[in-house]
Amino acid sequence: MPGHTLEHFGYLLDHFEPLLGNTPIKSIEVPIQGRSHRIDLKLEGYNITGSIKARTAYGLVRGLVDDGVLRPGGKLIESTSGNLGVALATLARYLDIEFLAVIDPLIASECRARLVDLGARIIMVDRPDPKGGYLLSRLAVVRDMLNRNEGYVWPDQYSSPRNPEIHRRLTGPEITAQLPVPPDAVFAAISTGGTFAGLSAHFREHSPSTKMIAVDIEGSIAYRGPAGRRFLPGIGASRRSSFLGSDLVDHFYSVSLRDSVRHCHQVLRNSGIYLGGSSGATIAACVRHLVENPDEIERPLCICPDDGGKYEQTVYSDDWLEKLRPDLESEAEIAGQTLVVP
Ligand SMILES: Cc1ncc(COP(=O)(O)O)c(C=O)c1O
Numbered sequence: 001m002p003g004h005t006l007e008h009f010g011y012l013l014d015h016f017e018p019l020l021g022n023t024p025i026k027s028i029e030v031p032i033q034g035r036s037h038r039i040d041l042k043l044e045g046y047n048i049t050g051s052i053k054a055r056t057a058y059g060l061v062r063g064l065v066d067d068g069v070l071r072p073g074g075k076l077i078e079s080t081s082g083n084l085g086v087a088l089a090t091l092a093r094y095l096d097i098e099f100l101a102v103i104d105p106l107i108a109s110e111c112r113a114r115l116v117d118l119g120a121r122i123i124m125v126d127r128p129d130p131k132g133g134y135l136l137s138r139l140a141v142v143r144d145m146l147n148r149n150e151g152y153v154w155p156d157q158y159s160s161p162r163n164p165e166i167h168r169r170l171t172g173p174e175i176t177a178q179l180p181v182p183p184d185a186v187f188a189a190i191s192t193g194g195t196f197a198g199l200s201a202h203f204r205e206h207s208p209s210t211k212m213i214a215v216d217i218e219g220s221i222a223y224r225g226p227a228g229r230r231f232l233p234g235i236g237a238s239r240r241s242s243f244l245g246s247d248l249v250d251h252f253y254s255v256s257l258r259d260s261v262r263h264c265h266q267v268l269r270n271s272g273i274y275l276g277g278s279s280g281a282t283i284a285a286c287v288r289h290l291v292e293n294p295d296e297i298e299r300p301l302c303i304c305p306d307d308g309g310k311y312e313q314t315v316y317s318d319d320w321l322e323k324l325r326p327d328l329e330s331e332a333e334i335a336g337q338t339l340v341v342p
Contacts, residue, residue: 005072009065009095013058016094019048020055021174025301028271032290039286039300040183041273042175045307049087051276052171052195052305057087059166060155061095070097070153077102077145077152079138081191081233082111083306084157089118100152102141104134106233108310131227131238132219159242163194164201171195172202175301182207183301187286189215189278190222191234193241195303200248211250211297215285217278218256223249231257231324232314234305235278253285257324260284264308264315277315279304 023046029036044052064070075098078088085101092099100121103112115122123145129136145152157163176182186203188196196214203210219228220236223244230236264280267273275283282302290297314320 006065006068009070009072012095013062013065016058016091017062020058021047021170023047023174025175025178026271026273028267028273030270030287030290032287033294035294037290039283039302040179041275041279041283042301042303043273043307044303044305045276045309049083049090050306050309051083051087052303053083053087054090055166055170056157056163056194057084057091057155059162059170060157060160061088061091062166063160063162064153064155073097075100075150075152077142077154078157079135079142080107080157082107082310083234085120086111086114086118088155089115089120092120093118100145102138102145104138106134106231108233109313110310111233129238131221132229133227133236133238135238157194158192163192164198164243167195167198168201169198172199172206175199176202176206179299179301181299182210183299184209185211185213185286185289185297185300186303187213187215187282187289187300188303189217189235189282189305190220190241190244191237191278193222193243195305197241197243197245197248199303204248212248213251213253213285213289214244214249215278215282216252216254217260217281218254220254223252224254232260232277232281234276235260235281251289253288255281255284255288259288261315261321263287264311268308268316274308275304276306276308276311279306280315 023044025040025042027038027040047054077100079102089099101115102123104125125137127137190196200212216222217236219230221227222237222241260277260281263284264275286300286302
């Protein structure tokens with residue numbers, strides 16, 4: 001019977017690792033100031049749990065098992081905006097252990113339904129934190145549950161070195177192996193900052209000339225501020241990332257909700273690729289960089305953490321856009337954007 005000895009956990013995880021990644025890179029052509037520019041997209045929605053967080057969840061759980069902290073009969077708890085929760089719930093089911101997901105109302109309804117289908121227990125935190133998000137409230141609940149000593153193990157995606165490490169070890173080398181020459185700039189959205197930090201460590205070592213460009217959403221303080229209300233799950237945070245030292249970041253962009261959404265629609269219309277909200281933010285930052293620095297980079301790569309499937313009720317919903325119209329319209333236009341987003 002699976003999952004009954006620590007050795008068997010190791011065996012199961014050894015068989016899970018080859019199922020991760022191998023996600024495609026597709027190129028789109030974007031007209032920028034009268035010239036067509038190629039942008040490579042790493043489509044992480046093709047991961048087995050539907051997002052880049054399949055890799056992160058595996059890295060975190062593998063670390064806990066290797067350290068002997070997570071054992072058969074153990075129980076996981078984690079705060080999640082959705083994607084990591086689905087990935088941890090998949091692994092928990094695979095290892096035949098319990099998982100308690102601490103989520104908030106911004107979670108995509110599709111993600112929530114999938115957590116339930118996968119047998120996860122759920123705590124919904126509905127009190128926003130003072131920074132305009134829910135992260136601090138979610139973490140308070142996780143700490144409260146841990147203090148009750150009910151045997152929960154917390155992977156702690158926010159500060160476990162296993163988070164960036166899996167992207168340094170798997171995601172970065174996969175990209176390098178897929179492309180004939182390394183990208184000259186990598187754009188990646190940040191929340192915990194784990195994906196970005198791991199990729200940056202990889203490229204600093206194997207392609208030091210690659211510029212590492214971090215992308216956040218307005219209202220997040222994952223890298224800089226100011227804090228404000230946010231509407232998209234996945235990207236951004238109510239506190240500083242513990243992984244993002246300034247040595248890892250060459251440029252930083254804070255993108256508006258409006259530009260994130262517009263670029264999702266633009267890419268869908270022009271290429272048929274259906275992307276999640278943080279991918280739209282990442283492409284918006286890339287386009288802005290190309291507009292402002294026309295001759296600096298030739299081969300940019302954008303990490304696209306997930307696809308549009310779970311954003312039908314938000315980014316791709318007319319009702320949602322209509323409800324947010326005051327917020328969307330109060331955001332400033334970014335010079336140059338109208339060139340590429342009619
Ligand atoms: C959709 C989406 N985009 C971006 C990110 C950012 O990833 P990280 O936490 O590694 O910074 C996440 C993380 O959950 C995500 O789900």
